[in-house]
Amino acid sequence: MIELFRDLALPEMGFMRCALLIGLLGSVAMGVVGTMVVTRRITSIAGAIAHAVLGGVGAALYLQRVNGIDWCSPLLGAALGAVAAALLIGLVSIYAREREDTVIGVVWALGMSVGLLFLDKTPGYVDFQGYLFGNILLLSRPDVYLTLLLDVVVLVPTVLFFNNLLAVSFDSCFAELRGVRVKLIYLLLLVLTALTIVLMVYVVGIILVIALLTLPAATAGCFARRLWSTMVLAVIACWLFVTSGLLGSYYWKLPSGPVIVVIAAFVYIIALIFNSVRRKRA
Template identity: 35%
Template sequence: MLELLSYSFIQNALIAGIIISIITAIIGTYVVVNKMVFLSGGIAHSAYGGIGIAMYFGLPMLLSTSVFCILISILIAIASYKNRENLDIMIGLTWAVGMSFGIILADLTPGYQSDLMSYLFGSLLAVTNKDLYYMAFLLILTISIVIVFYRDILAVSYDTQYASLRGIKTKFFYTLILILSSLAIVISIKVVGLILVIALLTIPIYISSFFCKNLLSMMVTSALLSIVFTILGLYISYQFDVSSGPSIIVSSSLFALVVFIIKSIKK
């Protein structure tokens, strides 16, 4: 394993994996606690619209997709304020329209799009220095927001009515969580792609929920687990010449299955 670190692309992949593991652990905890997994799924698949825009107009993929997903998040948040009964319809529409829009733009883009499959299933070994700078910026932004608003977001996550009575702007923090989750989804595209991104956001949190009793410990445990799964997935990917994204997800899924079986036997 140590000899792999001599390659620059492995170094970039390892650094990116660690950064993304921390971000997805923090945001994924909020996503699971607030029961936003389906919402995040809608944002993840609609992100293909941002990828299509980046391809067609020659824009930076991460920046274009981030802006597109933020707009989708705000749209879903506004829709959920006004009419929660039809929220699932709204998510389904953004999911389908976003992907369709992105695919059409990709088809209209001249030339062969070699990176198209990597957006769907991830390509951690293709991370560039520019990607690392963006990921590092997002990591600092995410940690800063969580530190400053931790108590408010915690109150909103567990009891919206109580938080509202305390004068906390619940709609603002609900939207903020959605925006942060959309940004986490965008950078996770580099690791596991659009298809598997929800697994990256939820599996480590699911495992840590068996052992942790509060939100902070769940974040820390999930981050450590994600780092381990990422390193293991990278090793499997390199050794067997398979995709890094599915390797990470399969590793984490098998571990989650073992934990579930052990816990079930103990009960």
């Protein structure tokens, strides 16, 4: 364990320090958005958005390498793909509610397929596995600033509209009757979710996004009794999971995404057991 921390100080470990910093900063957005996703019960929408990210990444890489459009980076493609998927699902669920789960399924599969087709036609090496299971090596120094920006973009509306978000999450029908702009708040939540998911895709990968979105919030939900305190605890839990997972993956030479998720799931199960024992005593 000691050599682990000694290693971290080495110059060639810059990527690891960078990943840990992004994990620390990103946990703020991930914990806050994850709590809203879990309490609103829209995890499947988050899953669909995550898979649509691959479509955006594939299209961006193709345009970059085949058409020579340099500014079309995979990160930009991922963000556009995610936001497009979020708005599509959101608008369909608002204007044709009964079709929501079908649209989620379609976006989920279509995003993945489009991504695979683009990647197939893209010349050169593409770290496909990195997108599926996460690859901290895909992150670099500028991404630290993007993560900070994401935190600001998530936190400012959450703090400003907290009471509206709380009312809409608890009982959107009642909030609408009181004149709250429920649809706008819902779309805002989906866009924030989409942007957060893009970051998560780089940390844990498309397939494991749902786990990192739900497990910290669900763990926090075992202890917190208010929405804001659930968010705070979820941020702390998320940071602990990501940091211990990244260090563990380096130490045991394992892929980072699965290690993060296994640790998170383990802690969640312990929290559940603790909670049920406490309830029985009460």
